[in-house]
Structure formats: C-alpha cells, structure tokens
Amino acid sequence: MQKTTVVVIGGGATGVGILRDLCMRGVDAILLEQQDLAYGTSSRYHGLLHSGGRYAVKDAEAGKECIEENTILRKIGRHCVEQTEGFFARTHLDDEAFEGKWVEACAKVGIPTIPISVEEALRLEPNLSPKIKSVYRVPDAAIDGFRMVWQNVASARKYGGRVLTYTTVVGIEHSNNQVVGIKVRNTLTGEVSNIACDFIVSAAGSWAGEIAALAGINVNVQPDRGTLIAFNHRITSRIVNRLRPASDGDIFVPHGSITILGTTSASVNKPDDTVPNAKEVVELLNIGEALFEDIRSYRMLRAFAGTRPLYSADPNATGRGASRGFVTLDHAHDGLKGFVSVVGGKFTTYRLMAEKVTDLVCGYLNVKTPCRTAVENLVEDTSPALMAKARLYFPAYGAELAASRLGSEGLEKVIARIQEKPEKRQLLCECENVTMAEVEEAAADSTSYMISDVRRKTRMGMGTCQGAFCTFRSVGAVDANGLSWGKDTNVLFKEFLQGRWKGIRPILWGNVMREMELTRGIYEGTLNINGAIDNEGI
Amino acid sequence: MREYDIVVIGGGLAGLMAAAAATKRGKKVTLLSLGSGTLTIGGGIVDVMGYLEGGIPAATPSAGLLQVGAGHPYKKIGRPAIEESIRFFKEICEQEGYSYIGNLDKTQWIPTAAGTLKPTCLVPRTMDTTELKKADKVTVLGFDALKDFYPSLIAKNFKKIPAFAQKEYEVVMIDPKLSEGRDVTALDVARWLDTEEGLASCIEKMRNVIDSGSVVIIPPILGTRPSYAVKEKLEKALGCHFVETASVPPSITGLRLRTMLVRYLKKNGVRIVEQAIVAKSIVEDGKCVAVITEGVDRERTYYAKSFILANGGFYGGGLLAEPGKVIEPIFNLPVEAPTDHELWANYSLFSSEAQPFAKLGLDVDEKMRPLDANGKVLLNNVFVAGRNLRGYDFSFEKSGNGVAIASGYQAAMSV
Ligand SMILES: Cc1cc2nc3c(=O)[nH]c(=O)nc-3n(C[C@H](O)[C@H](O)[C@H](O)COP(=O)(O)OP(=O)(O)OC[C@H]3O[C@@H](n4cnc5c(N)ncnc54)[C@H](O)[C@@H]3O)c2cc1C
Ligand SMILES: Cc1cc2nc3c(=O)[nH]c(=O)nc-3n(C[C@H](O)[C@H](O)[C@H](O)COP(=O)(O)OP(=O)(O)OC[C@H]3O[C@@H](n4cnc5c(N)ncnc54)[C@H](O)[C@@H]3O)c2cc1C
Numbered sequence: 001m002q003k004t005t006v007v008v009i010g011g012g013a014t015g016v017g018i019l020r021d022l023c024m025r026g027v028d029a030i031l032l033e034q035q036d037l038a039y040g041t042s043s044r045y046h047g048l049l050h051s052g053g054r055y056a057v058k059d060a061e062a063g064k065e066c067i068e069e070n071t072i073l074r075k076i077g078r079h080c081v082e083q084t085e086g087f088f089a090r091t092h093l094d095d096e097a098f099e100g101k102w103v104e105a106c107a108k109v110g111i112p113t114i115p116i117s118v119e120e121a122l123r124l125e126p127n128l129s130p131k132i133k134s135v136y137r138v139p140d141a142a143i144d145g146f147r148m149v150w151q152n153v154a155s156a157r158k159y160g161g162r163v164l165t166y167t168t169v170v171g172i173e174h175s176n177n178q179v180v181g182i183k184v185r186n187t188l189t190g191e192v193s194n195i196a197c198d199f200i201v202s203a204a205g206s207w208a209g210e211i212a213a214l215a216g217i218n219v220n221v222q223p224d225r226g227t228l229i230a231f232n233h234r235i236t237s238r239i240v241n242r243l244r245p246a247s248d249g250d251i252f253v254p255h256g257s258i259t260i261l262g263t264t265s266a267s268v269n270k271p272d273d274t275v276p277n278a279k280e281v282v283e284l285l286n287i288g289e290a291l292f293e294d295i296r297s298y299r300m301l302r303a304f305a306g307t308r309p310l311y312s313a314d315p316n317a318t319g320r321g322a323s324r325g326f327v328t329l330d331h332a333h334d335g336l337k338g339f340v341s342v343v344g345g346k347f348t349t350y351r352l353m354a355e356k357v358t359d360l361v362c363g364y365l366n367v368k369t370p371c372r373t374a375v376e377n378l379v380e381d382t383s384p385a386l387m388a389k390a391r392l393y394f395p396a397y398g399a400e401l402a403a404s405r406l407g408s409e410g411l412e413k414v415i416a417r418i419q420e421k422p423e424k425r426q427l428l429c430e431c432e433n434v435t436m437a438e439v440e441e442a443a444a445d446s447t448s449y450m451i452s453d454v455r456r457k458t459r460m461g462m463g464t465c466q467g468a469f470c471t472f473r474s475v476g477a478v479d480a481n482g483l484s485w486g487k488d489t490n491v492l493f494k495e496f497l498q499g500r501w502k503g504i505r506p507i508l509w510g511n512v513m514r515e516m517e518l519t520r521g522i523y524e525g526t527l528n529i530n531g532a533i534d535n536e537g538i
Numbered sequence: 539m540r541e542y543d544i545v546v547i548g549g550g551l552a553g554l555m556a557a558a559a560a561t562k563r564g565k566k567v568t569l570l571s572l573g574s575g576t577l578t579i580g581g582g583i584v585d586v587m588g589y590l591e592g593g594i595p596a597a598t599p600s601a602g603l604l605q606v607g608a609g610h611p612y613k614k615i616g617r618p619a620i621e622e623s624i625r626f627f628k629e630i631c632e633q634e635g636y637s638y639i640g641n642l643d644k645t646q647w648i649p650t651a652a653g654t655l656k657p658t659c660l661v662p663r664t665m666d667t668t669e670l671k672k673a674d675k676v677t678v679l680g681f682d683a684l685k686d687f688y689p690s691l692i693a694k695n696f697k698k699i700p701a702f703a704q705k706e707y708e709v710v711m712i713d714p715k716l717s718e719g720r721d722v723t724a725l726d727v728a729r730w731l732d733t734e735e736g737l738a739s740c741i742e743k744m745r746n747v748i749d750s751g752s753v754v755i756i757p758p759i760l761g762t763r764p765s766y767a768v769k770e771k772l773e774k775a776l777g778c779h780f781v782e783t784a785s786v787p788p789s790i791t792g793l794r795l796r797t798m799l800v801r802y803l804k805k806n807g808v809r810i811v812e813q814a815i816v817a818k819s820i821v822e823d824g825k826c827v828a829v830i831t832e833g834v835d836r837e838r839t840y841y842a843k844s845f846i847l848a849n850g851g852f853y854g855g856g857l858l859a860e861p862g863k864v865i866e867p868i869f870n871l872p873v874e875a876p877t878d879h880e881l882w883a884n885y886s887l888f889s890s891e892a893q894p895f896a897k898l899g900l901d902v903d904e905k906m907r908p909l910d911a912n913g914k915v916l917l918n919n920v921f922v923a924g925r926n927l928r929g930y931d932f933s934f935e936k937s938g939n940g941v942a943i944a945s946g947y948q949a950a951m952s953v
Contacts, residue, residue: 436685476685501886526580528657
C-alpha cells in the first residue's frame with residue numbers, strides 16, 4: 001500500500017497549488033486527479049488574471065485579493081502569463097452612474113485605473129465598437145490554465161511531490177474520527193486500492209460536495225455552468241471588460257493567437273455538465289456585439305464550458321475561517337479530524353487559497369516552515385544557451401512557444417529526440433506549431449493515457465482545423481513509437497475527435513460547418529474508422 | 539450577347555460529369571468554377587452505397603441503392619439513370635487511358651491509411667485488391683518524413699480484421715530524401731515518381747527492401763497523372779504488385795481523376811472558365827436567364843438556355859449555414875432546416891446514425907429541378923447536382939462521388 005502524509009484531491013489550480021506549497025514546506029504529499037490534470041474548471045475557464053476590477057464594487061475583499069495575487073503571479077508564473085493589460089469599456093447601453101462608483105471602489109482596494117479617451121482606445125484596439133462611451137486601463141493579464149497547472153506540478157515534483165492522474169477518490173477511510181487513508185479507483189481500469197495518509201485536503205472544485213459526502217459531511221456546493229467561445233484570432237490585443245455590474249458575455253480575453261469571449265451562467269445538477277449548446281453561443285454573440293460590432297464575422301474555433309463551484313455556507317455552521325472569495329472548511333468541526341475542504345475562489349487566487357489551506361494543515365502537523373510560493377518562481381527561465389540550441393531545431397516562433405510550453409527540462413528532451421531522428425522536427429499540428437518530437441514526448445509522460453492528454457500538454461488540435469489533420473498524424477506517431485497505451489487506434493481517433501466535437505457542435509455553422517465536412521470526409525468517409533466491416537463480403 | 543445551351547456552375551465531380559454528359563448530347567457548354575472542388579481533397583474513389591441506416595453494410599452497391607429512403611437523391615434519379623451514369627463514367631475513363639475497375643454488383647473493400655477497410659464501388663487500377671486478397675505475405679511500405687502514412691499502424695490493424703488476420707505483414711521504410719528539413723506529403727512523393735530520375739531512384743531504394751513477387755501496400759503516390767505508367771514501370775522493374783490506400787488530403791487519386799475529366803471536356807469543346815465566382819442570378823418568370831460572375835476585374839454575365847447548379851455543399855460553397863438556417867447563395871432557393879440548432883447534430887460524432895446536418899440541402903424533382911416546401915418546381919431550367927442535394931450523408935453511407943456522378947449525369951440528361 002502506498003503511504004503519504006497528505007493526500008490532495010483535485011488536479012486543478014487549487015490542488016496543484018496546495019501540492020506545491022506542502023512539498024516546498026517539506027511535507028510528503030500525493031495529489032489525486034480523476035481524469036487528466038486541469039481536466040476540471042481550471043482549463044474550462046476564461047484565463048483572465050483578474051486585476052480585481054470586476055469585483056471591486058460588489059466584493060471589495062475579493063477585489064483586493066485579486067490585485068495582490070495578480071501582482072504575485074505575474075512574477076512567479078511569468079511563463080504562463082501574457083501581460084496584455086486590460087480595458088474596462090462602457091458601451092452606449094451601460095449605466096453611466098455605475099462608472100463613478102466603480103472608479104471609487106477600485107481606488108479603495110488599490111486597483112489602478114487610468115482613464116483614456118475613446119479615440120485613444122480605438123487607436124489601440126481598432127476592432128472596438130466606435131459607440132463606446134468611456135474607457136479605463138487596468139492591470140489585467142491573460143493566464144494559461146494548462147501551463148500554470150503543469151508548472152506547479154513540475155515545481156512540486158522537484159520537491160518530491162507525487163501526482164496520480166486517472167485516479168478517482170471513492171472513499172475516505174477513518175478510524176476513531178481520524179482520517180487514516182483514502183480509497184481510490186483507477187479511472188481507466190476500474191481497479192480499486194487504498195493509500196494510507198494522515199490528512200486529506202479536498203480541492204475538488206465543483207466536486208467538493210461529492211467528496212465531502214464520501215465522509216458523510218455536507219458541503220453545499222452548487223455547480224454553475226459558464227459557456228465561453230474561442231475565436232480564431234486576436235480580436236483585441238488587450239483584455240476588454242464591459243464597464244457595468246458583472247454580468248454575462250462581458251469579457252474578451254486574448255490568448256496567444258486566439259480570443260475567448262464569455263461567459264454565461266446556468267445552475268446545473270452535475271459538476272461535469274460541461275456540454276455547451278448553440279443557444280448559449282448565440283446569446284454570447286448577441287451580447288458581445290456591444291463591444292465588438294463585427295463579432296459575427298469572426299471565425300469561431302469552438303465553444304466550451306466549465307462549472308463554477310458556488311458555495312453557500314450553512315448558516316448554522318460555526319468556526320469556519322472564511323474570506324469572502326473562498327472558504328476553507330476544517331471538518332474537525334463536523335467530527336472528522338484530518339480532513340479539510342477548500343471551496344469557491346477563482347483561478348487568480350489559487351495560490352492564496354493554497355497558502356491558507358497549507359497553513360492550516362501545517363498547523364496540525366506541527367510544521368513551522370513558512371510559505372514561499374509567493375517568492376519562488378514556478379520554473380526556471382530557459383538559459384540562453386538552450387534557447388540557441390532550440391532555434392536550430394524549431395522555426396524561430398516555434399522555439400519560443402516550445403520553450404514556454406515545455407520548460408527547460410522538457411525542451412532538452414524534445415531536442416534530444418530531434419537530434420536522434422531529424423524528421424521528428426516536422427510539424428504534426430500546423431495550426432499550433434507542434435512537432436512530432438513534442439507529441440511523442442508528451443505521449444511518453446507517465447500522466448498520458450490518450451491523445452487528449454497529449455493535446456492538453458502541447459495544444460495540438462486546438463487551432464483552426466480542430467484536429468482534422470493532426471489527429472491522424474498524432475495517433476500514427478504515437479503508435480509508431482509503441483506509445484499507444486495498448487489501445488486500438490480507431491478508439492484513439494474517436495476519443496480525440498469526439499472531444500473536439502463537443503466544442504464544435506454548438507457552433508456548427510459558417511466555416512466551422514465547412515471544416516466539419518472535411519473532418520468527417522477524412523475520418524468517416526475515407527478512413528472508415530467507424531464502419532463495420534462485412535467479413536463475408538471481402 | 540452570347541447564349542450557351544448550358545452553363546454549369548461548379549467544377550467538382552458533379553459539374554464535370556454534368557458537362558461531360560451534356561456535350562455527349564451535343565450541347566454547347568460553359569463551365570464556371572472556382573477552384574478544383576472536393577476531388578483533390580476527398581479523392582478519386584467512387585463510393586456508391588456502402589452502409590444503410592443503422593450502420594449495416596450494404597451487400598452490394600446495387601442492393602444498397604434499393605434500400606435508400608424516399609428523400610435520397612438516388613431515389614429521385616432512379617436506378618436506370620444511375621446505371622447509365624456509372625457506365626458513362628467508366629467509358630470516359632477507358633477512353634482516356636485511365637480505366638476504373640468495379641461495378642454496382644460488387645462491393646470492393648479497399649485498404650485505408652488507418653488500417654481499416656472501406657466499402658466502395660469503383661477504384662482506379664492502382665487500388666486493385668485482387669492480389670492483396672490472395673497474398674499470404676504482405677509488405678507495407680512507408681516513406682521517411684511522410685507524416686501522413688504510418689505503415690506499422692496499418693499492419694497492426696489488418697491483423698485484427700478476420701479476413702486479413704491470417705496474412706503475415708512486414709513493414710519497410712525507404713527514404714526518398716525529399717525533405718531537406720521540410721514536411722513531405724504524398725503529393726511530393728508522387729511528383730518525384732512522375733520524373734524519370736525519381737522513378738529510377740525509387741526503384742533502386744525499393745529493391746533493397748522488397749522481394750520480387752511481393753504484394754506491397756503504399757500511400758497513394760503512383761504519379762500525379764491520369765495514367766498507369768508509373769504503376770506499370772514500378773511493377774515491372776520490381777516484379778511486385780502495388781496497392782494504394784485510401785488516404786488523407788491532399789488526394790492524388792482525385793487529382794488524377796480531375797486532370798483526366800478536364801482534359802476530356804476540353805477535347806469535347808467545353809469552355810471552362812476558372813476562378814469564376816458566380817455571385818448572382820437573373821430570374822424572370824420562373825426561369826433563369828443568366829448568372830453573373832464576380833472577378834478580380836469586373837462582373838460578367840453568362841446567358842444560357844439552361845443552368846446546372848453543381849457548386850457543392852457546405853464544403854464547396856454551394857450551401858452556407860447560419861444558426862438555425864441554411865442559405866443557397868446564388869438563387870436563394872429554400873432549404874428546409876430545423877430552426878432549433880440543437881437538432882442539427884447528434885451528440886456522438888461517430889455512431890450508427892447519419893448526422894442530420896449532413897442531410898441538409900436542396901429538394902429536387904426527378905429531373906433535378908429545385909422544389910419549394912410544397913413540392914412545386916421553382917425554376918424550370920435550373921438543374922441541381924452533387925453535394926448541395928438534400929437527403930444523404932455521404933461520410934456515413936459512403937456515397938459521395940456516386941451521388942455526384944449520378945446526379946450530374948441526370949441533370950444533364952434532363953435539360
Ligand atoms: C466559465 C468560467 C470562467 C472563469 N473565468 C475565470 C477567470 O477568467 N479568472 C479566474 O481567476 N477565475 C475564473 N473562473 C473561476 C476558476 O476557473 C475556478 O475558480 C478555478 O479554476 C477552480 O480551480 P479548482 O482547482 O478549485 O477546481 P478544478 O479546476 O475544477 O479542479 C478540481 C479537480 O478535482 C477533480 N476531481 C473531482 N472529483 C474527484 C475525485 N473523486 N477524485 C479525484 N479527483 C477529483 C476534478 O476532475 C477536477 O480536475 C472561471 C470559472 C468558470 C466556470
Ligand atoms: C475529405 C473528403 C473525403 C472524401 N472521400 C470520398 C471518397 O473516398 N469517396 C467518395 O465517393 N466521396 C468522397 N468524398 C465526397 C465527395 O468528394 C463529394 O461528395 C463530391 O466530390 C462532391 O462533388 P460536387 O461536385 O458536388 O462538389 P464539390 O467538389 O465541392 O464542387 C463544387 C465546386 O463548385 C465551386 N463553387 C462553389 N460556389 C461557387 C460559385 N459561387 N461560383 C462558382 N463556383 C463555385 C467550388 O469551388 C467547387 O469547385 C469525400 C469528401 C471529403 C471532403
């Protein structure tokens with residue numbers, strides 16, 4: 001039986017942040033994730049490193065947490081953050097009276113807002129609607145969820161942290177009101193086993209209620225689905241927020257070569273009810289038009305959805321350390337020692353949440369080492385020598401991308417693959433510039449079990465063609481290297497394309513429809529990966 | 539004002555076949571087209587009917603034709619015309635020295651680059667599977683740096699197909715040395731084999747890895763031209779049988795077929811206007827008088843007695859989808875589609891059901907003339923052919939080029 005001091009449940013930002021913090025303080029810990037890392041809300045989100053402007057009026061505390069963490073993450077996670085800055089723009093449809101309140105509230109919690117003229121704003125962002133009334137600059141930034149999660153894990157591993165993906169927590173073992181272990185099921189094989197531990201931290205986001213229920217404890221988390229649209233280009237080079245009380249379809253966030261618009265909000269029953277629909281997409285386009293008039297002519301890539309973990313406190317509960325943004329629930333108060341849940345919050349405040357939880361756990365474990373996650377960078381910068389070497393094998397733009405995607409160690413390994421077989425430098429994914437060597441490297445990682453896992457690590461299949469060309473190649477390359485996880489290649493094709501389909505189905509019109517005719521023509525029409533074979537007729 | 543007998547809009551397989559059939563009837567034809575159509579992407583393999591609803595393989599293309607539902611284009615066209623169209627297509631190929639093999643009474647199961655078999659009807663001789671079926675030992679040959687072909691994947695998957703499981707497979711690679719750090723496609727390899735030096739060099743390299751008498755599965759690379767010269771020279775030099783697989787774009791088999799058909803049309807006096815975008819139509823009293831093209835320089839008006847609308851579906855540009863509706867841009871013909879967009883598509887991309895959206899298109903009568911929702915003919919002298927027709931999901935049932943040929947033929951015969 002495996003043994004550890006602390007088990008962390010959930011491979012989202014919060015969970016990996018806790019793992020890193022615990023390991024940096026010298027606590028032995030294992031993180032368990034039911035699917036792949038960042039499978040949950042930490043990749044199904046907007047990717048806005050909030051300045052806090054969105055919360056300042058309604059929830060000053062949350063606004064303050066955001067601006068503080070924003071400043072920290074820009075530094076420690078600089079390879080995951082794109083320093084775009086942001087606009088708050090009031091459209092002709094928005095209440096003028098709110099503007100003053102907002103400026104005042106931001107000033108109170110220390111969020112700098114700089115007014116600029118509409119002409120200047122339009123010069124900087126020419127796609128913005130000329131009908132906008134006023135604009136402020138704020139220190140928003142774009143943050144890559146996958147990468148942030150990965151780099152936290154990479155850092156935690158350096159301090160001895162362990163991660164088990166495709167491992168679902170199915171039971172909490174306790175004796176004499178004290179946690180003694182955790183029961184897990186291998187998500188892929190169904191095999192059940194136990195891990196002995198002294199402490200369990202649930203960072204399961206929207207699933208937190210389900211985890212607590214395993215110990216018969218009630219944690220009231222209501223999953224709330226938000227749908228987002230990814231566009232195929234940078235509609236704006238800055239984040240653009242609508243200057244009005246926070247509502248649907250308010251924010252455009254540019255990421256690399258794409259832009260994300262969101263979000264909607266709908267209460268759902270299940271945390272993984274993340275299937276977006278066409279109605280939500282049309283709604284978002286209707287709202288988004290106020291900021292970008294030509295929105296309907298922009299090429300969409302896909303729609304996706306995540307669930308917010310909305311927490312409502314049990315009014316009868318006592319003794320809970322809560323900030324308004326998030327809560328840490330020490331279940332010792334519910335009669336079970338060694339079990340803590342952390343719920344609510346935002347991606348932007350994941351580190352702070354992790355720090356608070358880790359402080360609590362370390363208190364119990366009598367560990368005195370202070371938290372250093374705010375001062376130590378997640379990954380070391382790639383050395384100029386390594387960058388120079390990378391440029392020999394990647395196209396110029398590709399080298400930068402690969403370096404920030406892979407980090408130094410990964411980059412080194414990918415270069416070694418190319419040195420061994422130079423044709424492995426060819427791009428399997430032309431949309432996102434992903435080489436064959438990189439796909440192989442990601443596939444060989446111990447946390448990969450299918451092509452979607454490779455996608456999350458490399459961004460392959462996330463560009464315009466949404467897998468039309470690279471699915472075949474990546475399955476082929478992975479299979480040729482004996483890395484296909486013992487799976488039938490037709491199963492691999494279907495798993496990956498079905499994943500892409502989920503995001504395409506709600507936007508199936510215009511060029512997306514055209515692309516789909518191509519994808520189906522290739523995989524179903526030509527390669528017949530789905531059709532039954534009539535063995536008698538051959 | 540010049541008036542043609544027929545203006546064909548669209549130079550995909552449906553338009554090319556319509557033009558061919560029309561010239562055979564002695565008509566004066568102009569073909570207006572933008573780009574080379576789906577052929578050079580999708581390929582020159584002619585599927586007619588592979589799978590029935592529920593995903594059940596049709597015993598033969600013929601048997602499949604008998605079982606299609608009322609809304610299917612094949613039902614409108616009717617069996618005699620389908621048979622004639624296939625005969626006509628094969629005649630052209632024969633005449634042009636690039637014959638196709640197969641017929642409606644036999645499903646041909648051909649190897650694909652995914653290591654599956656797919657049911658089809660007509661294929662070029664480069665895809666003849668006669669020797670493959672007989673062979674006990676099969677070689678799968680790949681090319682270094684060709685990222686769209688993985689021979690070991692094919693060999694492994696064939697082992698799982700009962701009819702192919704008893705065979706022994708050997709995987710070999712050759713390095714065409716074409717890459718120079720660049721990505722290589724099947725088109726690059728095919729062009730290499732088009733040249734005398736390339737062919738000689740390829741034979742040399744192949745000789746080192748394959749034995750005489752072998753049956754060799756390869757990507758579609760046996761030259762870009764509609765001729766079997768490359769195949770024959772290679773086979774003669776090495777004493778082997780080569781079988782090309784159905785593969786991903788760009789499609790060499792489609793390129794060959796298109797080149798051949800365009801050559802045939804030009805020989806038969808069809809005027810082909812490339813890069814012509816038909817933007818508008820002039821309609822008077824239920825008849826189309828002319829269509830207007832948009833060019834880089836200016837608009838042009840093409841008058842004709844009849845028009846064949848063969849500008850493809852969502853891929854070709856003949857149909858445009860918007861949330862909850864479909865637009866036919868040239869004549870603004872009605873397309874029935876669910877206004878609730880959720881009903882357009884299944885939750886599973888691949889299943890035993892056709893996709894509703896793939897069946898969206900123009901409704902026509904037996905003569906291929908467009909109909910309104912009440913079944914009334916909307917335009918008397920406009921005939922519709924190809925992917926813009928309603929009622930079939932070619933990917934699912936394996937029928938794309940078959941419908942293109944049959945409907946193109948029928949449209950021309952109805953004029
Ligand atoms: C549409 C949308 C947009 C958003 N935009 C932003 C934004 O722009 N900026 C921002 O700061 N915040 C944003 N948020 C909020 C932010 O995304 C979330 O607060 C944050 O990602 C939550 O991270 P987490 O690690 O707590 O949860 P998650 O990322 O959901 O991680 C929980 C993990 O637990 C795993 N798990 C569940 N049950 C089990 C089990 N039984 N065993 C093992 N593992 C299990 C899940 O698979 C999941 O991966 C947005 C949220 C939504 C919904
Ligand atoms: C990836 C893929 C693989 C396939 N594989 C097979 C297969 O193996 N076997 C098979 O039988 N079928 C296959 N198909 C299906 C088959 O290719 C199509 O169904 C068939 O070719 C459609 O022919 P078409 O002439 O109707 O349309 P298209 O080939 O799309 O031709 C339409 C033409 O009209 C032009 N056009 C559009 N608008 C205008 C305008 N306004 N003015 C002028 N010109 C215009 C377009 O540019 C195009 O050239 C495949 C399809 C795809 C996409």
